[in-house]
Amino acid sequence: MAAVLRTRRSTRRPNLLYLFIALTLIVGAACGSSEQTLEQQASRMDKKFMCPVCPSETIDQAQVQIAKDMRQIIRDKLADGESENDISQFFVDRYGIQVLASPPTTGFTSLVWIVPPVVLGIGLAALYMILRDMRRGKAALTSRASGATAGATPSTTNDALAPYLEAVDEEMRQSGPQRTAADNKVSTDSATINNGSNEVNG
Amino acid sequence: MAELGQLTLMLGLALTVYATLGSVLGARKGVPELVVSARNATYLITAVAGVTAIALVTAFVTNDFSIEYVYGHSSTAMDRSFLWVSFFSGNEGSLLFIVLTLSLMTSIAMFLSPRGFKDALPYTTAILAGIMGFFFFVLVFFASPFAPLDFVATEGLGINPLLTHPGMFIHPPLQMSGLVGISIPFAFAFGALIAGKTRDEWLDAARVSAIVIWALLGSGMLLGAWWAYTILGWGGYWAWDPIENVAFMPFLALTTFIHSVMVQKRRGMFRMWNVVLLSVAFVLAQFGMFINRGGPVVSVHSFGASTLGIIFLAFMLFSLAFALIVFFWRFNDLKSDRPLESFLSREASFLMNNFLLLGIVGVTLWGVLFPLASEFAQEETVTVSAPYFNHINGPMLLALVLLMGVGPVLPWRRANRASLKRWLLWPALLAITALAGMAASGLEKPIALFSFSVLVFVITSIGQEWYRGTMARRRAGDNFAVGFWKLVNGNRPRHGGYVVHISILVLAFGIIGTGFYSQREDTILNLGESFEIDNYRIEFAGHGEEPRADRLAQWAIINVYKDGKYAGELRPWSAFYPGFNQVSVRAGISTGPIEDLYIIPTDFLNERGEGVLAGGGPVTRAVFRVSINPLAWWLWMAGPIFILGSVIALWPQPAVELSPALNRRRRPTRSAALQTGD
Structure with a gap:
């Protein structure tokens, strides 16, 4: 069956990807419009404020009186038609900025939001460049052939692994015939080298 | 004494x-x-x-x-x-x-x-x-x-x-053993480096001990989550609290190591990197200890004010310095022998896995430390809590899950188009079908649906590999069960890893369900009154109490009706401890694979509407928080699967690394001396 599939699959993958993205967007658009009840809005807001007297619990989690009061305030104010920002400001005026479960996206505290994506972006770029360099290194190393590289794998094979190696070979046969020979060679080489080094150590 | x-x-x-x-x-x-x-x-x-x-x-x-x-x-x-x-x-x-x-x-x-x-x-x-x-x-x-x-x-x-709480018998010991146990793989690696054994001598010992420690930590955290779910009274299990974070970070670093070490084992690459990862995990564990014992960060879990903080900080800095010195001392001996051959290879996918895991570590560390930075820079105290971590770590965790479906099926060295198609077509097709199906059936929340379809992708990918492997053995004459057994047995680290991956999928299933679809309402009920939420009706049928020497325990007797039919009784429990001036609650939970009905009594009131903690008249009303937590059951199912997977991965191969009794008595034969685990 795999063989049949493979023959028909030459250009399908990118299309699948587009289909997936399109579907996600459609689903997103369809779901985004749903209305929130007041209680849903309130319980969502409960998670955004810290309980001022308990260590690192939101008012959603905390069971002390002040948290219950604050939950009630949110519901009362929402019922009065106040906006989320108003309520937020009300609590910040009362308890200071640390009442917010995550810092505002303006001023100094915006750093908390900006730094991670920037650093991760740089990291990703660095990773790409390192990988590219490693690939370049490959060209220089290929002349040293497989014997030099195989010594680095001290543990590749023994008798107990025979079934597994069979499975690997099977995999290799299925995914690309040209690689089977090379890989077998590596395995054998490393086994030989290993035995040598073991005798030295032991 | x-x-x-x-x-x-x-x-x-x-x-x-x-x-x-x-x-x-x-x-x-x-x-x-x-x-x-x-x-x-x-x-x-x-x-x-x-x-x-x-x-x-x-x-x-x-x-x-x-x-x-x-x-x-x-x-x-x-x-x-x-x-x-x-x-x-x-x-x-x-x-x-x-x-x-x-x-x-x-x-x-x-x-x-x-x-x-x-x-x-x-x-x-x-x-x-x-x-x-x-x-x-x-x-x-x-x-x-x-x-x-x-x-x-x-x-x-x-x-x-x-x-x-019963969870407390096991959770803290596992957690503490796990965190301090990171010392063991660290000591194996660094002992070898100091001795000048800078090749792969330490690899098996460090890998096996790291997986053991990692399994302890992982199960410890799951138990902690279960404890929080049943006793902390807010229906959650993970709050990105600083102490949770400082336990999570070394766990992630260790996770990175046990993945990356496979590349060293199989390909002799990433040697230097693996040493770095172990050091990171070790130092992060010290950091956790510092935060936990009198560090500058507030948390629900910490041991309270203690002057030990500075001592643990000193020890952490010492550990860091030690790791750095040894690392740079042996820097030149740790180089890899092999280049990377392709961006589409298992090596590269391991690197991506490392990047994401360490990215999550970094993001988490930044969130833990930012309040200190803010206090230092502008003398203003801020809180960095769940919304930050959910927004930034959430997508990265999802990407990591997605990678679980891609990485393991990529071949070492270099993948070609044919093998990509062979391994990724069915997972992709099923994921898309699932997404379409869920959308068509009217489920809300696109992010959740997208996440679910990622889970489908990964589980199909694993299932496909198992199916194909088993079928290959069947063609060789085994029946289905024997074939599958031989497949798993033939490479236990790999298939144990798949089982662990499945446990992560199960966990993610629960996290997505509870995270996106939970409902909660507070309600005041008189005795005999009922309240409806979703397709449940709960009836406050009775009240019981039991005064003990150290507490007054009370519970509500609640009759649960689902779709109009009686579905059992729950007894959400709460106790006031005068010695601690503290109330402890135990949720009444009716659980199942689809959803949990979760009830907590927040207040018991007498007829004048006063709270009844210890005496004060007969209870006539009570305040309840009633939640419906979809898929929460799956969170706890992940635990046993996780342990099973770890055990499979660790189960000794015949003639493997950790069998000293055999090795000591016999001159090692060639195959025993090879010390192969994979």
Whole structure:
């Protein structure tokens, strides 16, 4: 069956990807419009404020009186038609900025939001460049052939692994015939080298 | 008992100093007797720590309130079975527990260490003995659990009521053992580096011990989540609290290591990187200890104000310096021998996995430290809590899950288009079908639907590999079950890894369900009244109470009707502990694979509407928080699967690394000496 599939699959993958993205967007658009009840809005807001007297619990989690009061305030104010920002400001005026479960996206505290994506972006770029360099290194190393590289794998094979190696070979046969020979060679080489080094150590 | 305990603590300190110095000197000057003697001293440390622990247990059992620690953490009124929890419920006792567990793990690790590791073992011993020495030092001079109480007491203060939960018997020990246990793979790697064994000599010992420690940590965190879910009273299980984060970060770093180490094992690459990862995990574990014991960050879990913070900070910085010095000393010997061949290869996908995991570590660390930075820079206290972590770590965790479906099916070295299509077509097709199906059936929340379809992608990818592998064996004549068994048996680390991946999928299933679809309402009910939420009706049918020496326990008797049919009774429970001025609740949970009905009594009221904590008249009304937590059941299912996967991955292959009895008696044969685990 795999063989049949493979023959028909030459250009399908990118299309699948587009289909997936399109579907996600459609689903997103369809779901985004749903209305929130007041209680849903309130319980969502409960998670955004810290309980001022308990260590690192939101008012959603905390069971002390002040948290219950604050939950009630949110519901009362929402019922009065106040906006989320108003309520937020009300609590910040009362308890200071640390009442917010995550810092505002303006001023100094915006750093908390900006730094991670920037650093991760740089990291990703660095990773790409390192990988590219490693690939370049490959060209220089290929002349040293497989014997030099195989010594680095001290543990590749023994008798107990025979079934597994069979499975690997099977995999290799299925995914690309040209690689089977090379890989077998590596395995054998490393086994030989290993035995040598073991005798030295032991 | 106090004198005995104090004495054995000092003996322990002396032994650790001897073991550390003896190992190093013996190895450097070439005195095998000294090395052996130091190793025996290390075994003795375990015995000494055991005796110390027994002394403290005895003090607890005999209610020896002349000891401050016993006075502060137990009482005659508490449930006696929780004395075991009292043992490690405070700073001093938990440090003693850490020494006990580390010494035990050290002895086991040394006993089982592979024969080929002999030359490096003294240095490993020295590192571990040094770490234990630090804990003994703190116990003797700063936090002795045997310090006398300076007045006479006939009754103790009792145990923190939040800790009286079955999960507490296992969660803290696992967590502490896991965090301090990171020392063991670290010591294997760095012992080898110091000894100049900079190739792969340490690899198997470090890998196996890292997986054991990692499994302990992982199960510990799951148990902690379960505890929070049933007792903390908000229906959640993970809050990105600083202490949770500092336990999560070393776990992630260790996860990175046990993935990346496979590349070193199979391809001889990433050698330097793996050493870095172990150091990161080790230092992060120290950082966790610092935060936990008097660090500058507030948390629900911490041991409260303690002056130990600075000592642990110093130890963390020392660990960091040690790791850096050894690393750069051996820098040139750690280079990889092989280049990367392709961006589409298993090596590259491991790198991507490393990047994401460490990215999450970095993001989390940034979130933990930012309040300090803010206080320092603008003298304003801010909170960085769940919304930040969910927004930034959420997508990265999802990407990591997606990678679980791609990475393992990529071949080593280089993938070609054909193999990509062969392995990714069905998962992609099924994921898209699932997405379309869910959208068509009217489920809300696009992010959740997208996440679910990612889970489908990964599970199909794993299932496909198992299916194809099994079919290959079937063609060879085995039946389906035998074929599958042979497939798994043929490469246990790999298939154990898949089982662990499945447990993560199961966990993610629960997280997505509860995270996106939970409903919650607060309601006040008179006795006999009912309340409807979703397709449930709950009836406040009765109230019971039981005064105990240390608490007044009350519970509501709730009849649950689902779709109009009686579906059972729940007894959400709450107790007031006057000694702690604290209320502890136990949720009434009706659980199932689809959803949990989760009820917590927040207040019991008398007819005047006053809260009834301890007496105050018959209860006529009560306030409940009623939640429906979809898929929460799956969170706890992940635990057993996770453990199963770890056990499969660790189950020794015939003639493997950790079989000292065999290796010692026999001259190693060729296959035994190869020490292959994979």
